[in-house]
Amino acid sequence: MSAVVIVGAQWGDEGKGKIVDIYMESAEVVVRYAGGPNAGHTLVVGNEKLVVRLLPSGILRPATQCILGQGMVVDPSVLLGEIDELKRRGHKDIEARLLLSDRAHLILPYHIEIDSLRESTAAQAEAIGTTKKGIGPCYEDKVRRTGVRTGELRDLSKLKKRIDIALRAWAPVIAALGGKQPSADEIIEQLRPMAERLVPLLGNASKATDDAIRAHKRVMLEGAQGTLLDVDHGTYPFVTSSSAVAGGAAIGAGIGPNRIDSVLGITKAYTTRVGSGPFPTELNDELGKHLRDVGDEYGSVTRRPRRCGWLDIPGLRYAARVNGIDGLALTKLDVLTGMSKIKVCVAYDTPQGRVDDLPIDLLDEPDNAVPVYVELDGWTENLENVRVLEQLPETTRTYIRFVEELSGVPLYLVSVGPSRAATIVLHNPFVGRAGTP
Numbered sequence: 001m002s003a004v005v006i007v008g009a010q011w012g013d014e015g016k017g018k019i020v021d022i023y024m025e026s027a028e029v030v031v032r033y034a035g036g037p038n039a040g041h042t043l044v045v046g047n048e049k050l051v052v053r054l055l056p057s058g059i060l061r062p063a064t065q066c067i068l069g070q071g072m073v074v075d076p077s078v079l080l081g082e083i084d085e086l087k088r089r090g091h092k093d094i095e096a097r098l099l100l101s102d103r104a105h106l107i108l109p110y111h112i113e114i115d116s117l118r119e120s121t122a123a124q125a126e127a128i129g130t131t132k133k134g135i136g137p138c139y140e141d142k143v144r145r146t147g148v149r150t151g152e153l154r155d156l157s158k159l160k161k162r163i164d165i166a167l168r169a170w171a172p173v174i175a176a177l178g179g180k181q182p183s184a185d186e187i188i189e190q191l192r193p194m195a196e197r198l199v200p201l202l203g204n205a206s207k208a209t210d211d212a213i214r215a216h217k218r219v220m221l222e223g224a225q226g227t228l229l230d231v232d233h234g235t236y237p238f239v240t241s242s243s244a245v246a247g248g249a250a251i252g253a254g255i256g257p258n259r260i261d262s263v264l265g266i267t268k269a270y271t272t273r274v275g276s277g278p279f280p281t282e283l284n285d286e287l288g289k290h291l292r293d294v295g296d297e298y299g300s301v302t303r304r305p306r307r308c309g310w311l312d313i314p315g316l317r318y319a320a321r322v323n324g325i326d327g328l329a330l331t332k333l334d335v336l337t338g339m340s341k342i343k344v345c346v347a348y349d350t351p352q353g354r355v356d357d358l359p360i361d362l363l364d365e366p367d368n369a370v371p372v373y374v375e376l377d378g379w380t381e382n383l384e385n386v387r388v389l390e391q392l393p394e395t396t397r398t399y400i401r402f403v404e405e406l407s408g409v410p411l412y413l414v415s416v417g418p419s420r421a422a423t424i425v426l427h428n429p430f431v432g433r434a435g436t437p
């Protein structure tokens, strides 16, 4: 049995897509367990670049079985668009390799409308900076028990009754936001042709995942977003609406927690965040702009500029704890090339004294959580062609050893460029230990 969870250790966009794709060379099944088309996971293979939003990042590995778990929220038109795009690129067998949980929730047009209206009418300090993909309202419907599930696409007359119930619940909200009341009939007519294509993909994702694990297949559980965007463990209320952490994998994939063997956390060599909310190590200066330019830090989905800052070790320790991270993948190390000095936040000064765990509930008052930095020497060498740790400059090795020691988590992988090739794999959680720095 072998099931590995991949989870973002920061505020998303850590490079999860690339790392899932790398380790899928050794696995047969990949399951997305949370979130929806708010995610954008980038895969660069040779000259091909693909950003997947709902499809699992293992999709480019031939013969991989791809499962969309019940923890997800699925926009049917986005999913069909991704399927068509992959077919255009020659992956003709994609539907045969895809299983869509019939218990995942459907994002419908009114979810997107409410998300957008709320964001555009909120006071500036209250806007979350969401991706406006309908994520929040869809999960709200799920928890309020007025949601609509993919399995209901099998019977559109029953589905219409469910949409009517949801629309009655949303009507006062839509009116208060100045929106137009949606028509259930129109939504059903939009869904009809999509349902024809999606119903054959529906199935029991929980059973398929558990069966694969019992059959000794190697299963990757792919997280979306990141620990600090998790609805329970993130910088609430500036979070997404799903359980992005590793614990969410058991719920979202529909397997027991004891089926999971290992948790891999992904972190950039620095930090980024898209949207609003606290970010204590943010650089609002030329250095931040430099990181954004060199790291091409623009949202994969919305192209919004990402906020950039130094690496936050207390944040990594926090992520290690709430996810049970066994190993770390450190990405975008190449982006730091050319900086003469690199700072790393190692602790926080708080009214209670200096702490080395992330004081997450103090972060909204900057004076209550002041980052304490250590400054390390940088390097000038281009790292993109380095394939073994020994070829990295001495100061680069010092940097990654520092991250490993202070975070308390062994490094499993170092990424030095966007492509599959630009990777130093130290340990593969599927096939046993291959060395440490």
Ligand code: GDP
Pocket: 008, 012, 013, 014, 015, 016, 017, 018, 039, 040, 041, 042, 043, 044, 295, 300, 331, 332, 333, 334, 335, 415, 416, 417, 418, 419
């Ligand atoms: P995800 O959401 O965690 O999958 O990450 P995204 O795909 O949204 O953002 C990561 C971005 O960094 C993508 O553009 C990747 O192609 C790119 N990337 C991943 N690893 C590296 C790396 O080691 N170096 C550089 N320069 N880019 C990387």
Ligand code: IMO
Pocket: 008, 011, 012, 013, 014, 038, 039, 040, 041, 128, 129, 130, 131, 132, 133, 134, 135, 136, 223, 224, 225, 226, 229, 238, 239, 240, 241, 274, 275, 276, 300
């Ligand atoms: P991946 O999987 C980065 C952020 C949004 C916003 C907050 C809530 O690519 O790492 P939502 O639309 O989910 O209600 O927005 O969460 N956010 C992400 N930031 N990467 C993501 O996904 C994100 N998904 C949501 O910017 O701040």
Ligand code: MG
Pocket: 012, 013, 014, 039, 040, 041, 042, 300
């Ligand atoms: Mg992303």
